[in-house]
């Protein structure tokens with residue numbers, strides 16, 4: 001197995017499935033089954049889930065909601081998604097904990113790094129909710145930050161596309177996918193992988209990122225087994 005401890009970043013939007021908003025139970029079940037394949041191998045799995053299917057601070061701002069207020073709403077949205085993933089994983093027989101950056105004791109545990117690591121060592125999936133707990137950040141930044149804190153081997157960014165392309169493959173038919181690319185080249189070529197805060201955190205801490213298609217069955221398993229899929233970004 002190539003990776004022993006992974007941080008899986010899932011977008012909130014992907015949870016919406018074909019409906020475009022809300023939470024699709026079909027997507028939840030599919031994700032839980034994918035995650036189970038790697039948990040059964042003994043891989044330690046931490047998850048950060050976005051909130052874009054429910055609320056985003058920037059979008060709220062356009063309709064008159066104060067940005068900071070909206071960002072807190074977005075963070076709460078990620079807790080709802082984290083709880084949904086938790087249920088789906090438990091239904092498949094996995095052990096899980098949701099840890100929130102904003103205290104909500106009746107709902108989930110507060111984030112404490114040492115406890116998160118202990119859960120992982122015991123084979124529990126740890127789902128980090130409420131982002132970093134701060135407005136003006138994203139769940140991509142949360143993924144980078146938590147991955148560094150728990151000393152994950154890699155950030156696996158599950159998306160709808162199967163990697164990083166030379167140009168937007170939806171607009172440019174000649175676009176090709178990189179198998180590997182350096183952090184420096186991503187910046188120089190202005191390719192979009194994550195927001196800059198999230199990206200530079202990984203770069204400065206020598207934490208590789210793999211962008212891959214989470215909707216294709218078996219991809220997560222292939223990645224932890226070291227198969228060359230998606231795009232690997234390294235120093």
Ligand code: UDP
Pocket residue numbers: 010011012013049050051052053055056057058070071072073074075077078130131132133134135136137138139140142
């Ligand atoms: N958010 C925040 N601080 C954080 C993480 C998230 O304020 O540390 C808010 C922000 O408003 C963001 C929303 O939560 O738009 C949902 O997260 P994100 O947009 O990253 O979700 P995704 O695009 O992955 O679905």
